[in-house]
Amino acid sequence: MAGMDERKFRILQAIIDDYILTAMPVGSRTISKKYDMGLSSATIRNEMSDLEELGYLDQPHVSAGRVPSAKAYRLYVDELLRGGLIADDSAEAVRSYFTARSRQMEDVIEQAAQVLSSLTNYTAVVLEPGGAQPRIRNLQLVPVSDQTALMVIVTDSGVVRDTVVRIPARMDADTLYSVSRSLTEALAGCTLQEACERMPALTMGRDSEAEEKLMASLEGVLSDRAAAPRPRRMTVGGASNMLTYPEYNDMEKARGLLSVIETRDRLARIIQSQGDVAFTVRIGPETGVPEMSDCSIVTATYTTRQGRHGTLGVIGPTRMQYGRVLSILSIMGQQLSELLGPEEDSPPRDESRK
Amino acid sequence: MAGMDERKFRILQAIIDDYILTAMPVGSRTISKKYDMGLSSATIRNEMSDLEELGYLDQPHVSAGRVPSAKAYRLYVDELLRGGLIADDSAEAVRSYFTARSRQMEDVIEQAAQVLSSLTNYTAVVLEPGGAQPRIRNLQLVPVSDQTALMVIVTDSGVVRDTVVRIPARMDADTLYSVSRSLTEALAGCTLQEACERMPALTMGRDSEAEEKLMASLEGVLSDRAAAPRPRRMTVGGASNMLTYPEYNDMEKARGLLSVIETRDRLARIIQSQGDVAFTVRIGPETGVPEMSDCSIVTATYTTRQGRHGTLGVIGPTRMQYGRVLSILSIMGQQLSELLGPEEDSPPRDESRK
DNA sequence: GTTAGCACTCGATGTCGGTGAGTGCTAACC
DNA sequence: GGTTAGCACTCACCGACATCGAGTGCTAAC
Numbered sequence A, B: 001m002a003g004m005d006e007r008k009f010r011i012l013q014a015i016i017d018d019y020i021l022t023a024m025p026v027g028s029r030t031i032s033k034k035y036d037m038g039l040s041s042a043t044i045r046n047e048m049s050d051l052e053e054l055g056y057l058d059q060p061h062v063s064a065g066r067v068p069s070a071k072a073y074r075l076y077v078d079e080l081l082r083g084g085l086i087a088d089d090s091a092e093a094v095r096s097y098f099t100a101r102s103r104q105m106e107d108v109i110e111q112a113a114q115v116l117s118s119l120t121n122y123t124a125v126v127l128e129p130g131g132a133q134p135r136i137r138n139l140q141l142v143p144v145s146d147q148t149a150l151m152v153i154v155t156d157s158g159v160v161r162d163t164v165v166r167i168p169a170r171m172d173a174d175t176l177y178s179v180s181r182s183l184t185e186a187l188a189g190c191t192l193q194e195a196c197e198r199m200p201a202l203t204m205g206r207d208s209e210a211e212e213k214l215m216a217s218l219e220g221v222l223s224d225r226a227a228a229p230r231p232r233r234m235t236v237g238g239a240s241n242m243l244t245y246p247e248y249n250d251m252e253k254a255r256g257l258l259s260v261i262e263t264r265d266r267l268a269r270i271i272q273s274q275g276d277v278a279f280t281v282r283i284g285p286e287t288g289v290p291e292m293s294d295c296s297i298v299t300a301t302y303t304t305r306q307g308r309h310g311t312l313g314v315i316g317p318t319r320m321q322y323g324r325v326l327s328i329l330s331i332m333g334q335q336l337s338e339l340l341g342p343e344e345d346s347p348p349r350d351e352s353r354k
Numbered sequence C: 001g002t003t004a005g006c007a008c009t010c011g012a013t014g015t016c017g018g019t020g021a022g023t024g025c026t027a028a029c030c
Numbered sequence D: 001g002g003t004t005a006g007c008a009c010t011c012a013c014c015g016a017c018a019t020c021g022a023g024t025g026c027t028a029a030c
Helices: A006-022 A028-034 A041-053 A070-082 A090-097 A105-120 A173-187 A192-204 A209-227 A239-244 A251-262 A264-271 A322-340 B006-022 B028-034 B041-053 B070-082 B090-097 B105-120 B173-187 B192-204 B209-227 B239-244 B251-262 B264-271 B322-340
Strands: A123-127 A136-143 A148-155 A160-166 A234-237 A279-283 A295-303 A309-317 B123-127 B136-143 B148-155 B160-166 B234-237 B279-283 B295-303 B309-317
Touching: A006 A028, A006 A041, A006 A070, A028 A041, A070 A279, A070 A322, A090 A105, A090 A322, A105 A123, A105 A234, A105 A309, A105 A322, A123 A239, A123 A264, A136 A173, A136 B136, A136 B148, A148 A209, A148 B136, A148 B148, A160 A209, A173 A192, A173 A209, A173 B173, A192 A209, A234 A264, A239 A251, A239 A309, A239 B251, A251 A264, A251 B239, A264 A295, A279 A322, A295 A322, A309 A322, B006 B028, B006 B041, B006 B070, B028 B041, B070 B279, B070 B322, B090 B105, B090 B322, B105 B123, B105 B234, B105 B309, B105 B322, B123 B239, B123 B264, B136 B173, B148 B209, B160 B209, B173 B192, B173 B209, B192 B209, B234 B264, B239 B251, B239 B309, B251 B264, B264 B295, B279 B322, B295 B322, B309 B322
Parallel strands: none
Antiparallel strands: A123 A234, A123 A309, A136 A148, A148 A160, A279 A295, A295 A309, B123 B234, B123 B309, B136 B148, B148 B160, B279 B295, B295 B309
16 A cells, blocks of 8 residues: 555545446546545646556546556455445335345345345345255155155255155055154264265165165165255346446447356356355456456355355446445345344244245 | 239348348348349349338338348248248257256256257247146155154155144154144145145044144145245246347347346246247247347247146347247257156156255 | 646547448330 | 349448547646
C-alpha cells in the first residue's frame, strides 16, 4: 500500500463507486463535482495520475477517464470487509422474499438461488453442503419384486440413500427384515467404507446359501456407494442477468461465460468456497477461470445442524456492488443456516424427493 | 398452397436451404448459380416476386435478397415430414456418443441433453416421462431416531418416494415393521389417493393409542404426497449455443430467450409435447412464446417400459437445420426408449439417488 | 500544495460519395 | 407465352474526412 494516503484512498473509492454505477470511465471533473471532496478537478487529476502509477487505475486511452484495476477492487473490498458490513435496508427485503415454503433441501436451495439472483441482479449459485463421511444409522431391505429389493440406508446426518439390489429368489419379506435387523445392529455407527470391510465377516456366519448370496450382492452395492459419493446438488439462478451488463456486449465473451456457468461440475468446483472463512471475494483473474477474467465471485458459507458447510455465491462483473452483495449474502447465509439449522422439533432430514 | 407449382416449390426449397446455411438474405443470382435449376436469374426473380406475394418470402429492404417467412418453413417442414426422414450419417454419431454410462433416469436425461446439444449445436431439453398415477407396491417404515421414521413407498413403476414422519416415542423397530407389513397388505395396488381414503378405516382397528397416532400422522403425509406429485425432472444443455447465431446478436432478444430457458417450470410446460405424435415442430410464432418468436422448437417422444412418455427437444433459430435435427431426434428417441425400455433383467427402477 | 488555464489527444458521431448486390421492368427471343 | 438479356434504380455498407467534446498533462500563478 506504499504511496497511498488517506486522500488518495477516498478519491479511489469515489472513482470505484462511480464506475460501479455507470460502467463508464470516470473523469477528474466528475469526481470533483459529484462527490464533493472540496478539491478542484486539477488536483484530482494529479492524484489520479499517481493512482495510475501505483497500479490502481487503468486508462483505456489517453482522452478517456480512468477505470479501476483489479488491484483497486481488491483494496476496496478489503476495506469493506475490515470495516464490517454496512447495515443495508435489504435485510428486510431478504426476509420478506425468502419465506420458506419447505424445508426440503432441494426446494430451499432452488428458492435461495432464485431470490439471491433477483435481489442482486447478478447470477446466483447455491451449493448443497458437502457431507462429511456419513455414518450408518439404519439399514433396511424393502422388497420390490421377487427378484429385487430396495436397500435403504439412513445416515446420522439424516440423508437417505437407496439402491436397488438383486436378491435370491424365494426370499420373503420376513427374512429380509431379519437380515436387515442384524445388519443394522452390526453396522450402526460405521461409515460406508467400514461397512464394506465388515461385510465379509458378517457373511461367514450365515446359515443358508441364499443369505450368503444376498450378503455378497449387498457388499458389492455398498462398495459402489462408498466409491462414488453422491454429487452435491446445486442450483443456478439468473444466468441471463449477465447479459444485462455492458461488459458482456461482446457475444464471444458472453458465450464463454455462460458456457462455464452451464457446465455444472465445473461451476461447482469454482464456486465451492475453500476454507472455513465466512466470505470469499475473488476478483477478475483471482477467479482462476480465463472466461471469468472480468467477473468477480463472492461466496458465503452457511451451516447445517450437522455442522456441514454449504456455499452460496454471486457471480457478477468486476464492478459489482460489493457492499450490497456482501450484506445480502450475509443475511441469506444466516437465513439458510436457520432454516436448515438446529431446530430439533423439525424432521431431521434435509433432503428428500417429493 | 394456391398458386404454388412444382418449380416455385423447388426454388423456395433452395432459398430456404441457402438461408439456413448462411443466415443472409438470398438473391436471385445465388439461386440460379449455386443451385443449378437451369433458369436464369431473371426468371428466378419473377418467381421470387410471386413467392413474396404468396407470403412465403420477406424482403428486409428493396435491394437485399429475400428471407423465408414462417409460412415458408412450415411448408418446408411439412414436406420434409411427409417425405419421411432422410437417412442421415448422424445415426452412427449418435450411437457412438450416446453410450449409456448408467440406467439411472437422472443420468440418462442429463447425458441425453448434453449429447443432443453438442450434436446439433442448438439448445437441447430432455424431459422425464410424466408418471401415470403410481400404484403402491410396498410401504415400509424405517426408524431414523426415536421420534422419527422414514416412510419408504415403492411403486409399481419402480419409483421410490420417501418422507420423514414423526412417530410416537417408544415405538420399537419390530412394531414399526409389523405396522408396515399390515399396511403393505392393505394398500398394495392402491394409488396414493386411494390409500388416503382407506387410512381412516385402517386406523380404527388398531389396538394401541400409539399406533392410532402413528396412523394419523401417516395419513397426513400420504395426503400431502398425493396432493403434490413430484415435478418431472428436466435437463437443459447448450443454452449458450443460442448466442452463436447472428439472429441473437441483439442482447435484449438473447436475454429474453435465455431467461425463458432458465425458468424451468415455464420451459417444461413449453417443451412438453402435446398428444401422441412422434414429432412436433413449432415454428416462430407457433411456439406461442413472444420471446421465442424467431425460434423453432422441435420435439420428439420416447417411451419407457411402463408406457410412460417423455419428451426430448431442440430449440434453435427458425432457420434451423430441420432435416438434421429431426433425424437426430428420431435416433435419440429410439436410443432413449431402448435404454429405458423393456429390458426385464435390469433393475426395475428408473430413478435413484447416487 | 492547490488551482486556473491551455494545448493536445483521441474516440465518438455525422456527413458524403463510391461501390455493389439485388430488384423490377421492358423488350427481344424462341 | 414463357424465358432471358439489358438496364435503370434502390439502398445498405464502407472508407474518408471533418467536427465535437470529454478528458488529460503541463505550466504558471496563487
